[in-house]
Amino acid sequence: MARDTEHGSEEHGSGGARERYLVVVLAHFATDRVRRELARRERLERRERTERGGFGAAPSAPRSARASAIVLTARSGSTPTVAHRCARAAAAGVVAGSSLAQARGLLFGAPLHTQEHDPAGDLAALERLARAARRYSPRVAAFPPDALALEIKGSERLFGGEQALLEDALRWFARLAFDARAAVASTLGCAFAVARFAVDPGRGPERRGLRVREGRERDALERLPVAALRLPEDVLEGLFELGLATCGDVLRLPASRCRRDSGTSCSSASTRRSARGRRRSRACRTPSCRGANASSRDPSTTARCAGSSCANCWANSRRSLEERELGATKVVIELWPSDGPPTELARTTSRAGRDPAHLWSLVATEIERAPVGFGVEKLAVRAEGLERLLPRQLGASGADGAGPSEHDREYWALVDALRARLGERAAFACDAREDFRPECAFVPRRPELPPSGARVARRERPTRLHREPIAVDVEERDGRPVAFTLRGVRTELERTIGLERIVAPWWPGAPRPARALEGPERTYVRALDADGRWLWLCRRSAPDGEARASWFVHGEWC
């Protein structure tokens, strides 16, 4: 059971008119996520083995994800270092920042899983988790890297009170295999501090919750370390040098003295805000523009009906945008099906606009494909990425001109439509990168962004470059290729010209080449074969550990 703090408890919510925040800290979110993924793969493998071998198949050696310690690495220089570690590795003494070799030494003999840390994946997963947590409150915010905040004022009644909601939430996170600690308080800062520093991690998963009674935030913070204030590192160091170890020490300090001694004004003020609840911290899921949001509570039983409601909502949003002379670059539609988790559909546009026909054309297909189940109880339309959009003269095509690039408006509508239907990355322009290696010399660019201005090297380059170089066996005579064999077919080369040597970049951070072409050096030659094809042959010098060089067809003039 979640327990109350020693500062008091409540039986039926907070009682007052203030917000109540539930903060959930996922202490080992990155490693828990990896563990979940490993467990999922294990399940799939087990299922495949069962299907392949039937019930009589011999079980393979157990390799449980639950049994192994997990260490996520980041590369600093040439040495992989520990970025995150699971509770088991932490108990063994592994700390973030140490080298992977040290971690292996500390965990010697224990099963260990290591892989590279994926911060972007963590962020996306946290966002997904925040959306799923809307089962407890409509106002949820993700606080990267490892925390969620829910404003539960009002919604706790659906669960039988704050305590019941807290326990239910902890049970839910435990079912999802996340190591969660939670706290409820009237201020966001206090809830964060208590959840992270006051909860005993040694308790059972459902007992890692604390509630702070309204008005008792100062007492809750009194004994917590100053690190609970979420201050910058340099400020914390200054406070430690002054001998201020707990939040209570800071709270007892006069504000003027604190400013003078620590060289900053935020520490004492931040503590007071956390304690007194004066600060309305970043509101969870704050709309980017209140007036540009619209929602409908009319139940929709079909996707078409939901689409009609969305169109009405967008018409309201558009009016609001027009009044504010704003345009949106992103439209978000939220659907709350009656029998499933909420669904969010988002579409971005190349240019800010509020043309309902264009924006609707981007989301109409998705709405019709949306899983509405037994019906949608509620839906909302949000306009995000707002930009200034002044009214303009009528365009030459006869439409209402409202866009920063009226001349190419039709073209940008095409780009948006392509991306909406085929995917965000399915329509792109190219940008040059100053790199001699042909596969690294160009990168995709969002069409609405201007080119980087990197110089486009004008060299003899094929019109077609193979994404994966094709390995061939080449016969050499006097150091020149005279024939090659591809898929068992030998082809004579009639002429080879244009020798070009490319050395791999030595500096750190250089883009990685195609896997087949990794090596210190490569040599290109233009070769004319007996069929009249001009091929771009690549000779990769033998890397360490290999006896001979490899040849590939990397491109073709066609």
Next chain:
Amino acid sequence: MQPPAQRPSSPADRTFLRDLAARIHAIEADGRRAGGADPGERARTGRLCGVSALGLEAGRLHEFCGAGAGSDWAPPLALAVHLARGSLGLGERGGDHAVWIGRRVWPYPAALAGADVRIARGAAGVEYGIELFDEDEEDALDGDALEGDARAADPLALFEHSLFVDARGTAGGANGSGELLWAADRALRCSKVGVVVLDGSRLPKSAMRRLQLAAEAGGALGIVLRPANEASQLSAAASRFSVERCSGLDGGVEAGWPARWSVTPLRRRSGGLVRFGASAAAEGFGAHGASLSSDSGADGGPSSGGPSNGDPSNGDARRA
């Protein structure tokens, strides 16, 4: 909030302005469909442009069947790049875009900013080859003979105005509604797109008809690249050409470079085959000027528009 002053206040004003805008748009579209100034501009450069040499018309689909088939299919990307460069309104229209639909017809981006191809008359049709790219020739190209050439104007224009579309669905899906077909239809209908190059392998005639209508509506030049083994299939394209490799060691190319191809017209929907002039074989590769004639009776193409300078050696394409 005060209403903007420049916005027409009454519905009548709006109607009038819309009508006016529609008329301007129609005039622009007509001019564009007639070929505009593109072939003429290229003719004035002193270099033969593939668009006029092959008699390609904007607002139509044109098929090019390249060498090979299946995984060995080599779409004629150098020619497609050249045609795209010649079709963009780099000079007066500006802002036009090239759309490349289908992974197999994406050229390596360096080719968009690199050396152009040179068009010449051959024995059976038009030949073209990738130019040798060196600094000395670059200096020579900046001379009077190439004044006004697109490369001199902005060699990176095509590179910066190209849009690559990854439409993986089969062109001729079971119900003809593949993603590639949809993307091509949408791009061809966009009036701001100058040229659409698409992977047309396994494209049925019904799909080609749909794309032809889209091209007519939008006014873009549609270039469909197909494998050689599909040259015998029915199609609704305005013209069809076969592109074949020439041996690099004949024709007096001692250096073994540039790579060369020949373009042979197979059919022309609006009036039979294109015939090339009898004196074609007399001129070697790289010579300027061509005397292209066609027994097509169609009007309104870029060939019929002709260059305005009247120079017979400037690559003018005349119709018989």
